[in-house]
Amino acid sequence: MTLARHHGGGVILFTFIAALVLTIMPLPEWGRYLRPDWACLVLIYWCLALPDRVGVSSGWLLGLAVDLLTGALLGQHALSLSLVAYLTLKFHQRVRLFPIWQQALTVLVLLMLHQLLALWISRMIGRPGAPWFFWAPSLLGMLIWPLVYGVLRSLRRGFRVN
Amino acid sequence: MFVALSAVLMVMDHKYRSLESVRAGLSVAIYPIQLLVEVPETVSEWFSESLATRRHLQEENDSLHTQIFMQKAQMQKLAALEAENIRLRELLDSSFEVGEKVIIAELLSVNLDPYKHQIVINKGQLDNIYPGQPLLDAEGVMGQIVHAGPYTSTAVLITDTAHAIPVQVNRNGLRSIALGSGTINRLDLPYIPNSADIQPGDLLITSGLGGRFPPGYPVAVVSAVQHDPGRTFSQVVATPLAHLDRSREVLLVWPGETTTILEATELAPLDAPSDTDTDGTGTAGIATETEEAPP
Numbered sequence: 258m259t260l261a262r263h264h265g266g267g268v269i270l271f272t273f274i275a276a277l278v279l280t281i282m283p284l285p286e287w288g289r290y291l292r293p294d295w296a297c298l299v300l301i302y303w304c305l306a307l308p309d310r311v312g313v314s315s316g317w318l319l320g321l322a323v324d325l326l327t328g329a330l331l332g333q334h335a336l337s338l339s340l341v342a343y344l345t346l347k348f349h350q351r352v353r354l355f356p357i358w359q360q361a362l363t364v365l366v367l368l369m370l371h372q373l374l375a376l377w378i379s380r381m382i383g384r385p386g387a388p389w390f391f392w393a394p395s396l397l398g399m400l401i402w403p404l405v406y407g408v409l410r411s412l413r414r415g416f417r418v419n
Numbered sequence: 420m421f422v423a424l425s426a427v428l429m430v431m432d433h434k435y436r437s438l439e440s441v442r443a444g445l446s447v448a449i450y451p452i453q454l455l456v457e458v459p460e461t462v463s464e465w466f467s468e469s470l471a472t473r474r475h476l477q478e479e480n481d482s483l484h485t486q487i488f489m490q491k492a493q494m495q496k497l498a499a500l501e502a503e504n505i506r507l508r509e510l511l512d513s514s515f516e517v518g519e520k521v522i523i524a525e526l527l528s529v530n531l532d533p534y535k536h537q538i539v540i541n542k543g544q545l546d547n548i549y550p551g552q553p554l555l556d557a558e559g560v561m562g563q564i565v566h567a568g569p570y571t572s573t574a575v576l577i578t579d580t581a582h583a584i585p586v587q588v589n590r591n592g593l594r595s596i597a598l599g600s601g602t603i604n605r606l607d608l609p610y611i612p613n614s615a616d617i618q619p620g621d622l623l624i625t626s627g628l629g630g631r632f633p634p635g636y637p638v639a640v641v642s643a644v645q646h647d648p649g650r651t652f653s654q655v656v657a658t659p660l661a662h663l664d665r666s667r668e669v670l671l672v673w674p675g676e677t678t679t680i681l682e683a684t685e686l687a688p689l690d691a692p693s694d695t696d697t698d699g700t701g702t703a704g705i706a707t708e709t710e711e712a713p714p
Contacts (some may be wrong), residue, residue: 277452280609281529283460286664289533317421325449327531327571328539328566331438339421356601379534385580385601387534 263347265418269311272299272409273319292397296323297371300338301364302409303354304345307419316342325326337374341367356402357403365399439566446568448553453527453539454569460528469629515544520673521555522546526666527571536562536576536603540669548671550632553633555670559637560584560625564671576663577638578603587626594626597639597657603664606639608655613646616652623657633674644685 276295286291296319303311320335327334344367345352352363372395376387412418432438531537542548544567550563554574562576572621577584582599586608593615597606611617621641639657646653646673 264638274452274455277449278456281453281456281531283456283528283530289530292533313421317425320425322452323450325442325445326452328531328535328537329532330429331432331442332425335428336422336425339425378429383581384534391534401633 261411265413265416266310268412268416268418269303269307272303272412273315274302275299277319277322277326280323287307291397293394293395293401294368294371296320296334297338297341297368298301298364298398298405299404299409300342301345302405304342305349306371308349311342312346313339313342322351327364330382333375333378340374341371344370353395357406360406361399361402364402365395368395368398371395435489439550442566443568446566450568450570453529456529457527463674477688509569519669522561524669524671526669531573534601536579536599536601536663537565538562538574538576538669540574540671541570542671543568544650546671547673548572553632553636553672553674555636555672556661556666556668557638557670560661561661561663561666561669562631563631573633574669576603577661578663584632584638585626585628586623588617588641589622589624589637593617594628595655599621600656604658606657606659608641608657609652611653612651613648613653617644617653618654619644619667631674633672666697 273296276299280292281379300311300316300319303315317335317339321332323329323334323338324331348363352360352365355363369392372392376391380386428438432442444540444667454565494572503667506576522542524540524546527539527541531539531649540554548564548567550564550567552567554561560575560577562582563573564577565573566573575582576596576599578599580599580601584597585594586597587594593611595611600607608623619641622637623639623641625632625634625636637660639659641655642658643656645655
């Protein structure tokens with residue numbers, strides 16, 4: 258039973274690493290401002306699918322990795338991703354039953370919260386405000402949520418991660 | 420608990436800079452991810468290098484030959500000028516260093532936060548890189564190192580909104596500060612009085628006053644000057660000379676360690692033994708400094 262419980266941890270780790278790679282993947286200049294927050298999307302999925310395995314602490318560690326990779330203030334993404342993980346865990350039973358478009362809307366709220374925290378923190382340390390397209394990654398994240406959801410679910414089922 | 424932990428981390432990172440060693444240690448853990456992202460770039464570079472045609476290589480070779488020839492011709496003049504400069508400085512009894520110790524680093528092809536102008540380079544503490552170290556490319560000053568990990572370092576560009584660089588106008592020595600604007604091809608000089616003598620086309624060089632950047636390196640060219648009698652300062656905008664968004668190779672400078680240009684390029688090995696000696700002690704000095712407390 259314990260063996261079965263811990264099945265597929267490698268797959269979860271792999272998806273997190275893939276998300277981190279996508280986070281710093283070089284993009285053309287216009288694409289840099291549109292990059293969806295892959296780490297946040299993948300974290301939300303795993304929190305919804307396996308709330309007993311992926312949670313606040315995973316979110317915190319993932320956030321710390323994002324901080325290091327993007328050169329942000331140490332702890333900034335750690336804070337916002339652990340908050341996102343907490344909220345997802347709190348509502349996972351309800352959100353799981355939502356139709357996919359409604360799920361995408363919930364994801365949009367979470368992504369925007371994530372970005373709002375980032376904006377607050379950067380204002381607090383004296384960086385200038387953001388233009389309107391600062392929010393574009395959240396919208397794009399919402400639009401690709403069905404895709405992320407589908408891919409990760411097939412991965413989870415294919416490798417029997419539970 | 421995690422919220423509190425993150426808050427403590429952020430405050431410590433922002434206010435006290437005490438987490439540099441933690442960040443450096445943790446950056447080893449994420450180094451593989453950066454390498455992974457680098458893979459397609461490396462592969463495509465390798466392909467284009469190994470598949471380059473003979474004609475293309477020959478053309479490139481020719482143009483490089485011409486370039487070297489031209490630069491050698493300029494260097495001949497430089498040797499005389501440098502000697503003369505040192506002699507004159509000696510007459511004036513002031514010390515002057517012509518060249519600095521430099522190494523070449525390469526950018527890793529990773530994108531960071533698009534709202535910060537930061538880059539990652541493939542040299543770190545193991546190459547004696549330290550936070551605050553100036554970064555140049557072939558055309559001018561690019562920025563400075565902010566975090567130095569063991570294998571990689573993060574640098575902030577001069578156009579980042581949090582960056583300011585002390586400059587002076589090459590024509591008349593007028594000193595000012597150039598602030599990053601957040602736009603990759605623009606620097607702002609907000610503290611120039613209306614009466615100051617500055618005009619479009621003026622070359623801005625580092626003044627060396629902040630103690631970070633060695634004096635005399637080109638930074639930017641003034642592109643627009645707007646005198647508004649209603650304001651205390653005129654609005655001056657400059658264009659950075661360095662290819663901030665295009666350079667692949669960058670130069671890292673040790674401002675303290677000085678060799679003359681001739682010794683650095685090994686064109687005229689006059690007193691080679693004493694030269695290498697001073698070089699060795701200098702490197703050791705820097706190394707211990709970085710270990711104890713990075714400035």
